[in-house]
Amino acid sequence: MIAAYAVAHSNIALAKYWGKANDELNLPAVPSLSMTLDALKTETTVVFDSSLPADVVNLNGFAVNGRPRDRVLELLDRVRQQSGITDPAHVTSRNNFKTASGLASSASGFAALALAATRAAGLDTSIAETSALARRSSASAARSLYGGFVKLDVGSEFASPVAPAAHFPLCMVIAVMAIGAKDVSSTDGMQATRESSPYYPAWLETAPQIYDVAMKAVLEADLEALGTALERSAMLMHASMIAASPSLVYWEPGSLAVMRAVKQLRRAGILAFYTMDAGPHVKIVTSPQDAEAVAILIRGVPGVQEVIVSKIGPDASVSVSSPDA
Ligand code: PMV
Numbered sequence: 001m002i003a004a005y006a007v008a009h010s011n012i013a014l015a016k017y018w019g020k021a022n023d024e025l026n027l028p029a030v031p032s033l034s035m036t037l038d039a040l041k042t043e044t045t046v047v048f049d050s051s052l053p054a055d056v057v058n059l060n061g062f063a064v065n066g067r068p069r070d071r072v073l074e075l076l077d078r079v080r081q082q083s084g085i086t087d088p089a090h091v092t093s094r095n096n097f098k099t100a101s102g103l104a105s106s107a108s109g110f111a112a113l114a115l116a117a118t119r120a121a122g123l124d125t126s127i128a129e130t131s132a133l134a135r136r137s138s139a140s141a142a143r144s145l146y147g148g149f150v151k152l153d154v155g156s157e158f159a160s161p162v163a164p165a166a167h168f169p170l171c172m173v174i175a176v177m178a179i180g181a182k183d184v185s186s187t188d189g190m191q192a193t194r195e196s197s198p199y200y201p202a203w204l205e206t207a208p209q210i211y212d213v214a215m216k217a218v219l220e221a222d223l224e225a226l227g228t229a230l231e232r233s234a235m236l237m238h239a240s241m242i243a244a245s246p247s248l249v250y251w252e253p254g255s256l257a258v259m260r261a262v263k264q265l266r267r268a269g270i271l272a273f274y275t276m277d278a279g280p281h282v283k284i285v286t287s288p289q290d291a292e293a294v295a296i297l298i299r300g301v302p303g304v305q306e307v308i309v310s311k312i313g314p315d316a317s318v319s320v321s322s323p324d325a
Helices: 066-083 105-120 127-137 139-143 186-196 200-219 223-242 253-267 291-299
Strands: 003-015 020-022 032-048 056-059 089-095 149-152 160-163 171-177 272-276 282-286 304-310 317-321
Touching (some): 003 105, 003 200, 032 139, 032 200, 032 304, 056 066, 127 139, 139 149, 160 200, 223 282, 253 272, 253 282, 253 291
Antiparallel strands (some): 003 317, 149 160
16 A cells, blocks of 8 residues: 655646636646746645545545545546556645635645555656646646646646746735635636637637747746736736626625735836736735735735735655555
8 A cells, every 4th residue: 555645836827727628628728827836735645545435535634525526536536547446545635725715726736636646556657647637637737746937738738847946036925815715616617708708719819929928028037028918817817707697706805906006016116916816816926025025015905814925836746655564
């Protein structure tokens, strides 16, 4: 019996993925570029154990049920199919941040699960193959296998690293809003946008152009160019979902107040830029020198519960032990 323990860090897209080209294979319709976060991580242990009557899935000390459990079992079943193992699995996972609220817990969660489950099954899966396995569960999870800046191209099964953190040291200041779990999952939100938003075709057309601009800015380590592109990517993505029927709005009053505060900072000469995902929290990209000043200002914005300052994070990692040995 092998116990595998994996750590994967969350990532936030600078050029967003929103919309699927293939629902069954979970392939994105647009390319995305992300930055892995040092401060937000998931730790997951997996053991396949013949003495268990059924799979056990535990997150932050509680049994996981319903759709979240089914998503974990789908990944485990793919690993069982590949490895020939038929035993139930014991999965224990812990996030050091709020789950399912737009802080990309599915990204770090499925990356850690894919890594731990393949190793616990004794598979010698490459990191690219592990990224593809994670992608089937959550496309953003494909990017969390790698540290630094990471891309997921259209038509690609797996994510790939673009540049290490040292190439362009940035910080992300995360304004965590005083609000719980999100009410519409990103999968449901993407489907609603594709089916009912007249702006979805415009999103599909512009997202790859913004991705190209953001990629160039990362390669040239140009914060102003990257910031302009990443705000535009987030705003265009949200515009496409706000135009869905029924309208999909993840913003809270506090989210808008943070966006305004970021613009004020820029007027004061600080290079800081915001992005948002499928939740109310606002993530601000800035330089390491300005991160503390940004955090101090954002802490005072009404509706902000907590501010997390993160550096760029490392590759996912895994270690394996054999309890029988
Ligand atoms: O991979 P999912 O299903 O959690 O979707 C992620 C969608 C966004 O976070 C909004 C954008 C992105 O590229 O991460």
